[in-house]
Amino acid sequence: MARQEEPEGGPAPSSSTLRRWRRRLADEREAARTYRALAARRTGEEREILLGLAAAEERHVAHWEDLLGDRVGPPRRGGPRSRLLNLCARRFGWVFVLALLQRAEDRSLYEGDADASPAMAADERVHAEVVRGLAARGRARMSGTLRAAVFGANDGLVSNAALVLGVIGGGAGSQTVLLTGLSGLLAGALSMAAGEFVSVSSQRELLAASAPGGDATAPPPALDVDVNELALVYRARGMAAEEARRRADAVLRHGMPAPGALGAGGGGDEVVGSGIGAAVSSFAFFATGAAIPVLPFLAGGEGTAALVVAGVLTGIGLLLTGAVVGLLSGASPLRRALRQFAIGAAAAAATYLLGLAFGTAVG
Known part of the structure; x- marks a missing residue:
């Protein structure tokens, strides 16, 4: 130099x-x-x-x-x-x-x-x-794990914070707020877990249905080397016509791997993951996020003080999950954190105002 x-x-x-x-x-x-x-x-x-x-x-x-x-x-x-x-x-x-x-x-x-x-x-x-x-x-x-962790925790934060603030706006006491928050935590976590289990299991079943049949991995020796439909198998799975013809010719003339080598369904289990694993992850992360707005009431807090602490904890959680999403996506963590905070705050404010309106009407 x-x-x-x-x-x-x-x-x-x-x-x-x-x-x-x-x-x-x-x-x-x-x-x-x-x-x-x-x-x-x-x-x-x-x-x-x-x-x-x-x-x-x-x-x-x-x-x-x-x-x-x-x-x-x-x-x-x-x-x-x-x-x-x-x-x-x-x-x-x-x-x-x-x-x-x-x-x-x-x-x-x-x-x-x-x-x-x-x-x-x-x-x-x-x-x-x-x-x-x-x-x-x-x-x-790590796309599946990341989705379950970040979005599960964020869903728990936003939904349970909105639920808790809604009943507080309606004039509910601390015991009612606590019961509502814990019920929302459990119901939401179970719903998320069931949804992830069904989603992942269905995807695995779709991949299994798309995988080549056992006979496709070993073409019958009776197939005509020059005139056969083996190339159509490859074309049906998305391969260009000329490439499909060359692959079929190589399979029959040289004994190369047949349509199963296209990989349809070959790595599906690894990509999609386990339905049970996805359900457990979703339950755990949703429950973790949903517990944050309830913590002050669970610790015996009451009134405005508990509400302020719940709001601060929820805000910090939203900022953190937004920043993590920003970092992992290569975007600005500050911008993503503020966006996540704004969305969560808007949802919580809407349910709080709704609770106020219903509480006033009932009163």
Whole structure:
């Protein structure tokens, strides 16, 4: 990497410039350590990709070391964001860390930086796409679990908070509020669990019905090699006509795997998951979310104080679930948190006003 120092005899870099270079160097070292920490937790292709990203960050380290020369100084820690990413890479889940890295790579500091080479800015743009691809893989693997966790907890929060505030608006006492909240928790959790069980079980049955029959995996030897309908099996499963013809010809002439190799239903159980597992997850996460608005009343709270505490706890829960959705989807966690809070607050306010209206009418 060519040095980008001032020509010999020119002015030396200012102290602020040297601090910026050292900060860049420390951040790049931290980024390389982060990718290596993630690679240590993966195997196969994903490990190789992460090690390639670490090697690229180490090239950037060499650039700043070369630029600083004998002014590198003692090793420094990276900035707070870099250290946080490194800590998360060593402690937390795969998709969560990749979501954070995706956002970090999207905010490249090298665009317009005269001290960084054009290749470094281009590297950062490529890194963002590589991390986005790895994150997409992880999200695909955990899509069912993520849906059950985040949306189950959010549904429990919103529905039970709205229910509790509705009966409070109607003038119900603390015991009635508690009974209503616990009933809403149990009823909602059971409904979610039953819905997930039916949904997943139905999907598994649909996949099983779509899987090739046993005879399709071994074409009858009596089939005519030149004139047969085996290609139609492939075409019926979405393959282009020419490709279907080539695949059928290869199956009959060379004994390649037959239509079952298309994978229809082959990995369905793994993709869809277990109906019982989905039901248990949905029940647990819904119940967890639904318990939050009830906690102050369960602890013996009454009146306005319990209502305020329930509102604060519910608001925090909504902000957290929204932020998690934002992080895992690669979007702004703050925007998603505020959106989730606004939706939950609107639902709770609507039922509270409805309770007030009915309470006044009855009174």
